[in-house]
Amino acid sequence: MNLRFDLLPSDIAEAHQQFEGWISTARDVNEVNRLKGVFTGRKASHLTTLTELLKQTPKESKSDLGALINHLKITWETALSLRLDQLISKNSTSSIDLTLTPPVIPLGAVHPIQRLEAQIVSVFRSLGYHVEEGPEVETEENNFDGLNITPSHPARRSSDTFYFQNHPHLLLRTHTSPVQVRVLKRLSQKNKEGVSLLESLEGIRFLSPGRVYRKDEIDPTHSPMFQQVEGMLIGKNIGLHHLKGTLSYAMKALLGAEADVRFRPGYFPFVEPGCEVDVRCPLCKGQGCRVCKSSGWIEILGAGLVHPQVLSHAGIDPTVWSGFAFGMGIERIAMIISECPDLRLFFENDVRFLQSMREVR
């Protein structure tokens, strides 16, 4: 059906011809709203004028005009609302090219070794352990003698341990175990009533994370400095079953509920009995792989019941008190979990490495 534009009053016909131009050049919402008022407003708009006109139109033209008005109403309303949408969205984010390179909001990273250390600490914190820290520069007494390591023990040689030139009895601690000696000595001190700190505390459990030094050349699996976490619990009637329970709990908390722990006999001068503790290889789940040398198990820490000599050396009666101790190398665990092939990466401080180790896998 042909629309009868000739039925329009001249001013509205002219306005309609201009409408497209006005709409496209309207620069803001207000201008569109003004046009909206002029064309489709409820009062004194072109649309109301035409509605009035329809009432006075003779019967024979009525349907033609009605169809025309209908057409104009749809045209104007659609165009106005489209333009309005366009203008509103121009002020919102979606009109920005979001594919442009966004600014970098910098995020650094805690070193993976410290993060793992903190995770280990928090697991044991949940079991009531606190942290005891000790110095890196230690005495021979705390690092060796107090730990039942005899004067002729190979680990004491200058080929294994760093000593100080002007202080022959000082060394760089070779493990975090001297913290045990420091804490035990402190605990054995008695108050005026003759009650030792250990008695008044009724036992102790603590972790000692920290840097240790051994005279190893730097290679993919050795470093003269690395980090250990030592743990100790002293109480009454403590046995290997308690050690096993504690380490099983901790390994499940760290590595997942399916983590399985295996104890094997081991030897360290400061524990008796001693154990090596394996976890089921987290990579092959015990099926046997390159990392676990096909055994399905990975040695993860050394542990045992505190040697009675260590207790009595610190002034604690081994017939009353007993306990366990364990120690692990953090880098070693980090390398196993992350499958990182080279220990040196942890000390190179390459931001690309630190960034890649930031994401928790």
Next chain:
Amino acid sequence: MRLPLSALQKEISGRSLSLDQVRQYLPMLGFPIENLESLSGDTLLEIEITANRSDVLSIRGIARDIAAKIGTSLSHIPDSSIVEDSSAFPIYLESPLCSFYAAALVDLGESTYIPHDTTKFLDLIGSSSKALASVDASNEFLYRYGQPTHAFDLDTLQGSVTVRLAKSGESFMGLDGILRMLTAHDLVIADQVGPIALAGVIGGDRTKVTAQTRRILIESAIFDAVSVRTTAHRFNLHTEASNRFGRGVDSSLVIPIRNLLAQTIAQWTKGRVTAAWNVGLLPSAAPMVHMPLSLLQRIAGRSISGSDAMAHLERLGATVVMDGTSLNVTPPSWRHDLTLAEDLAEEILRLDGYDRIDSTLPSMDASPLPMPFEYTQRIQLSEHLAHLGFFQTLTFGFHGPSDEIGLESEQSGRRLSNPLGEEYSLMRSSLLPALKKAALQNLRNGQAEIRLFEIAPVYQSQPEGPHSVLTLALVWGGRAGGEDVLTPAQTISPLHLMGLAHTLQLHDIKIVEIGSGLLGFEIPLPSKPPLTSPLIPHFVSFSRHPMVQRDLSCIVPKGQIYGYLESALKKVLPPACKSLRCVEVYAGKGVAEGYESWLLRFQFQANRTLTTEEVDGWMKSVVDLLPSMKITLR
């Protein structure tokens, strides 16, 4: 230690032993398998031995543990008793470091036969045949039974043999052809000319057995373990013999192995044993160890009966007497490591199986103790810095003299006596050199902006030794921004570091330029917490009334320092002035030569709504102060 499966099987009597069983038992007995390979129709296992177990430095020693585990016995060492007679020539034990010396003389026959089993065994174990009966037989029995022996060419000996300490200045040429200067602490076997062996470590070149040797003196002895270890270490000469003597040998094997060796050599060469005699005394049995069963129960976490415990210990060769609720145990001659009840408990559990130990969390009434401030501070500060875009580094605690700026005399107290190298010889007095190296390496790797930090101790020389101070060091540099459409490129300025220090509430920092556009600072961390709760800070009330902001643009002579103006203004501003900042510095069009325009921003807030009049009053006192500092309003 290398362990051919066939040799292990040969030592076990009464039961066959499969590879699967060996693989299962060894780790659980305390000998993890390092490697396993098929070689010459045999299986070669490489196992790790713990330092306390001298008795397992032989195939027989390992077999003994397996036999005890599976409940069978060992094969007999081939019977080879020989008639001992009075000494063929004098052997003097001058030093108590050698308590017993078993000797034998063998006239070698013409045969050069060495059994195939022996050469194959030596190949497997990693020590090839030397084609000399006395050497190969000695080596075979060392690996099989753990007793080191030595053969001297009798015709090269001069006069009597003495076991004595070396004389200072005496020298000795070993079998390895190296001449060593001995000390008065080294035990030697000597003839009248001088040392012919470094006792328990290595034989001498002058008296060594060769293809021409016709008569030999066999030595099977006991040397003091510490003495052998010390000498081996002094000369960095760790031999199969020193490894075994240095940990203690089985005194019950000294005579049987001397006999076996003498007869074997005589048999192979078709010669004959001409004499065998002993000097000194074999050590008496090890002291008895008393073990209450209650201790075993405490360690194991469950009850193990006295008879079970006794059976385990007897399988290991101990003599056990039950005494009520205790066991009195005499360890066997090969177990020097069993001196305490705890040692015995370990042995019982080792045979019983560590896998049978229960798993229980200890119940403990002791309250948890607080976490130390230094630890919490280190963790929290690292996390803050990581969130601020910094990467935590991990560097060695030592560096070299070229990394130091202080006086050399001060360094001596921090110097290691045996560093890995000059560049690792000093405990560091600053973390910045290591951070700088890490930063430069990252710049070379193409990083545009560098943000690194480390929290670690640094050291000062003190009379009592190196004194450590926990320190934070930080390096920031390179080019920031310019990598996207919104962030303009800028170089890192010391003001950036000031802002960072402000955010972290670090005071009195000293910013240093460390080259290549890198800036840094280093600050000792407090060892004691501020007086606030460790859990959550103390509540400080704040105003909810509207804040009033006023900007003031002023013209300042160039060279004026903002800090002076700020401190002068703070004197006249009321406590309601919560913030004063210089937010813009401008020079150029509209500002006269020699001057700058500073835009100051004031923020006022109090516990009430401020009136326009009172804020106007405060701003007027600011404006009134400006002329005294040659500052005018713009």
